[in-house]
Amino acid sequence: MLQAVKMRGIFASCALAAVLLAVTWADHHDHHDHHDHHSHSSEGEMSCHKLSAPNADFAFALYKSLNAKAAAGKNIFYSPLGISTALSMLSTGAHGETHSQLFSTLGYSALNQTQVNEAYQHLFHMLDNSHEDEQLDVGNAVAVRSGFTPLEKFVKDVEDFYAGDIFKVNVTRLEEAAAEINRFIANETQDKIKNVVQQLNPDMAMLLINYVYFRGQWAKRFNEEFTDEADFHVDQTTKVQVDMMSRTSHYKIYRDDRNQATVITVPYKGNASMMIVMPDEGKMTTVERNISKDSIKHWQDSLSMAYVDLYLPKFYISVDTSLDDTLKAMGITDAYEDRADFSGVSETAMLKVTKASHKAALSVTEVGTEATGTTFTYLILSIPPQTVRIDRPFLFFILENSTGNIFFMGKINNPTAT
DSSP: OOOOOOOOSOOSEEEEEEEEEEEEEOOOOSOOOOOOOOOOOTTOSOOTHHHHHHHHHHHHHHHHHHHHHSOTTOOEEEOHHHHHHHHHHHHTTOOHHHHHHHHHHHTOTTSOHHHHHHHHHHHHHHHHTOOTTEEEEEEEEEEEETTOOOOHHHHHHHHHHSOEEEEEEOTTSHHHHHHHHHHHHHHHTTTSSOOOOSOOOTTEEEEEEEEEEEEEOBSSOOOGGGOEEEEEESSSSOEEEEEEEEEEEEEEEEEETTTTEEEEEEEBSSSEEEEEEEEOTTOHHHHHHHOSHHHHHHHHHHOEEEEEEEEEEOEEEEEEEEOHHHHHHTTOOGGGSTTOOOTTTOSSSOEEEOOOEEEEEEEEOSOOSSSOOOOOOOOOOSOOOEEEEOOSOEEEEEEETTTOOEEEEEEESOTTOO
16 A cells, blocks of 8 residues: 655645555466566666656656546645655566566666666665755665565665665554554654554555655745735636735746746755746646656756745645556556566565555645744845746646755645645
8 A cells, every 4th residue: 555644843845755555465376487677787876867757757647647537626746756666666576567567657667677776775875965954854664564574685675775674563463563663654754754554454465665754944935924815716716815925035937938837946945946837827737738857857947037026825735645546557557466476575475566545745834943044135226026926726846956856746726725
């Protein structure tokens, strides 16, 4: 099962997701014949930057699938990095068509497992050295059923490449096992992520865990005194009242006339930023139809600094989404069936994925975790600021600037709908 959790606390921007992937017994009647997909890269360690393009392709394919299934006006929010990491960790134990489908869906078909493993190892090393003004926790673990012993190579790959912890749980006592897993995740995230596991499958063989927690302070924070109630236009006939933050400062901005959208980036202290894409009225579908990793690159390359009156709504969202049908529609089917080949996890136990769900949460406010802030004073002579008012549905991306990885992304149709 893939899922995530609720976020607590007030930060400039705080986002989290905890992804759980449950693997249970399958009913097999045959044996698997597979090829070794762990051959070593002739180039040695693959730079984590090379994961950015396929991960972005997966992120947008996932978005379009989720958006197609979402009810009208529904907010969308998820962590592409968290889901990609969980599926990649699972792929270390997959073989044959099961592995091929995972890699094809993730966009890794041109790579072998070792290249992908090394790339994630490099990525986690880079992210572990995050800036002192931001907190980014990315971690992995595998909770293993007592009495079930995964292959040594699978355990070693999880530990070495994904910095994963392996621990045993007694699933004959389901409530105690769930509590133990929740305690582990809470301890690893300084109690920021709690009560992820509500229910365990008694047939669970193991649970693969990924968590992503991001807390960022705006590089130029908003003054709470300037926050005021304002209208947000959900659609042509519906408007809601929101707490609208405002700040006049220099921001990177771009007007995309072809897609009829305004793009602005709001940087965090450290090495991350939030990119906001607000389509013109009635043009959300046009932007969503065309959006891709190339769109992100085009917008990043086209941004230029401008003096801006920025109006941005405060919001908190928590979104719970089933991923089963979505992942199957994207091509991951064998992993769910009795024919699933996870012989890289166990050569004797027949395993399959049972359920995938994802829950993520995001809070955007004026203030950071510190009571103090830096005051910026700009002297502008004769150049009035242009106004960017985020008062209708918009897309957003929390990006890591150096690698281009998308930590989180989503769409806000209604900031008041949690």
